[in-house]
């Protein structure tokens with residue numbers, strides 16, 4: 001198949017803020033591999049049926065009817081004359097995965113209702129419309145969330161999940177052909193309206209900024225599925241969510257405008273493996289705008305400087321869509337990009353497969369030590385609210401632990417919760433724990449993170465909608481003590497293979513995978529034989545290095561616990577920060593390079609040579625836009641930025657390997673504790689924490705006074721050999 005001859009432009013406008021990396025079109029191989037990929041995605045159940053698609057359209061039609069009736073009712077109640085009542089209008093727009101055309105069978109439809117100035121949010125949208133929805137028999141599970149940052153009404157209409165936002169415009173009449181992409185639509189809009197409009201405006205912009213929507217969709221479907229399988233799909237956990245993945249994929253589509261999805265997937269991994277965060281990913285230039293709304297600008301906004309993985313939204317006001325990303329989650333995602341890159345490279349040599357790329361990440365085999373966060377509530381509604389709140393706090397716990405252990409301990413949050421099948425009002429979250437690479441047992445000495453956990457629980461306990469019965473428990477557990485309900489089917493494998501650090505991220509062709517689409521939080525744990533000699537060695541290692549973890553102060557618990565009750569520990573020690581080199585001030589190239597080769601060098605009709613393309617990618621990475629320059633300015637502005645190696649490291653002629661190396665060390669500089677980050681590890685073996693010896697469930701200490709009275713103790717002692725007495729749950 002020849003080149004589609006796309007020159008990187010759409011309607012005479014260049015897409016993206018740089019020229020493409022390659023204008024090469026697909027080869028026969030790409031056509032075959034793309035077909036294979038599409039079949040794979042279909043086989044995984046990612047596409048809905050034609051009937052389901054029709055149903056969604058009917059649902060949207062019905063919703064549009066409902067809001068149109070609503071707005072007339074509201075207009076009449078406000079005393080508008082009959083002519084104005086007749087003209088009164090409201091309109092439904094869609095955004096999210098449905099609008100992008102990448103939704104799966106069970107996905108919600110994200111919708112926005114745009115209404116006139118006399119239909120307000122509180123009284124009319126969350127009042128009258130809610131009342132009408134409650135009275136509509138086809139509406140079920142109505143759950144209004146008026147106090148959210150982006151207020152939303154959640155419900156099901158004919159069984160289809162709907163997220164409905166509201167934008168109140170300053171117009172008296174909403175025309176049916178209203179264009180919300182104009183910035184003027186934001187004039188005189190309240191903050192919640194601006195935020196509510198944002199989802200639609202961003203989605204529409206994305207679709208207008210990619211060269212080929214169909215290729216974008218297939219690639220995005222693939223990347224969303226991949227991210228779910230690899231446990232890196234979750235905004236709230238500090239990974240990336242739907243909009244972030246869409247933006248990352250869209251940028252790749254701009255850089256390879258004539259490529260088919262198979263190549264876009266492989267370039268996705270290549271480019272983001274080399275990406276030198278915190279250079280931002282942007283689909284277009286950031287507009288200053290005339291309305292004075294705050295935009296992402298690390299030169300002006302101190303908070304923006306600490307964003308580790310900026311992925312900027314393309315509609316005014318441009319924002320960073322991925323501010324939740326932490327050093328931990330960035331490290332994990334970078335490792336995953338690298339793994340994806342390796343699998344794709346191997347595929348070209350006939351050594352890899354799509355199956356292998358989508359191999360589920362085996363979270364519960366990856367670590368020896370976990371932190372288990374259990375929550376309980378008294379009824380469905382309390383549980384839903386309590387879960388939402390706790391879930392949104394967990395990434396702060398990750399930050400706190402890494403901060404308070406001077407980054408010697410690394411946390412890996414598992415996205416999503418696990419429901420205890422024996423108790424519908426109990427569920428658990430998990431963090432994998434490991435010692436930072438290169439931190440020796442001796443160096444690590446002892447940790448005391450009682451205060452860290454206490455702080456977390458205090459924070460969680462400050463929930464303004466707290467109700468009696470909402471409780472939380474934080475317990476340290478070993479892998480063997482993981483509750484059965486975390487495993488597929490609720491059945492603990494008879495023997496859990498320990499995945500070595502290298503194995504954790506490396507492709508594993510020996511493991512068969514069941515492609516249960518949509519189970520983003522499920523991890524396929526495989527029960528396999530463990531080599532005896534390796535096992536013996538492990539046990540010896542455990543003996544030598546067993547650290548100690550104390551999870552409470554010996555006080556009795558209040559009866560709710562999951563974990564391993566053991567004896568109370570001896571006194572606790574607080575580790576000193578000495579000797580901890582937080583190597584986060586390492587080199588970022590300051591040079592702004594000429595980007596890419598000329599268009600006419602791009603070989604029309606065929607792929608550019610691998611080496612040329614690699615070089616082009618590398619160039620792009622090393623001189624991405626004006627941002628490097630911006631960073632230099634930043635450094636002049638802010639003495640806290642201490643990039644000593646600026647401009648002194650790899651430049652445009654460096655090979656890919658050095659670019660990778662740079663990616664792993666090119667991180668923003670911060671003296672801010674929450675935004676602080678360490679160097680990333682990609683290569684080499686990450687050492688795990690070895691067996692914790694003591695593991696006592698925490699007393700319940702969620703709320704206010706309870707939290708103050710029961711201080712949980714978590715102590716990591718890498719030298720002590722106190723014997724465990726734990727038994728499994």
Ligand SMILES: Nc1ncnc2c1ncn2[C@@H]1O[C@H](COP(=O)(O)OP(=O)(O)OP(=O)(O)O)[C@@H](O)[C@H]1O
Pocket residue numbers: 095096097098102103104107108110150163199235241242243
């Ligand atoms: N917590 C949030 N903060 C900010 N924006 C959010 C948040 N949750 C959702 N959104 C916005 O709503 C959009 C849709 O979110 P949603 O969770 O429905 O994901 P999605 O991409 O539609 O995937 P799915 O197919 O799983 O629904 C996102 O793309 C984002 O713009």
Ligand SMILES: [Mg+2]
Pocket residue numbers: 096097098107108109110
């Ligand atoms: Mg959605």
Ligand SMILES: [Mg+2]
Pocket residue numbers: 096108109110163
């Ligand atoms: Mg949604």
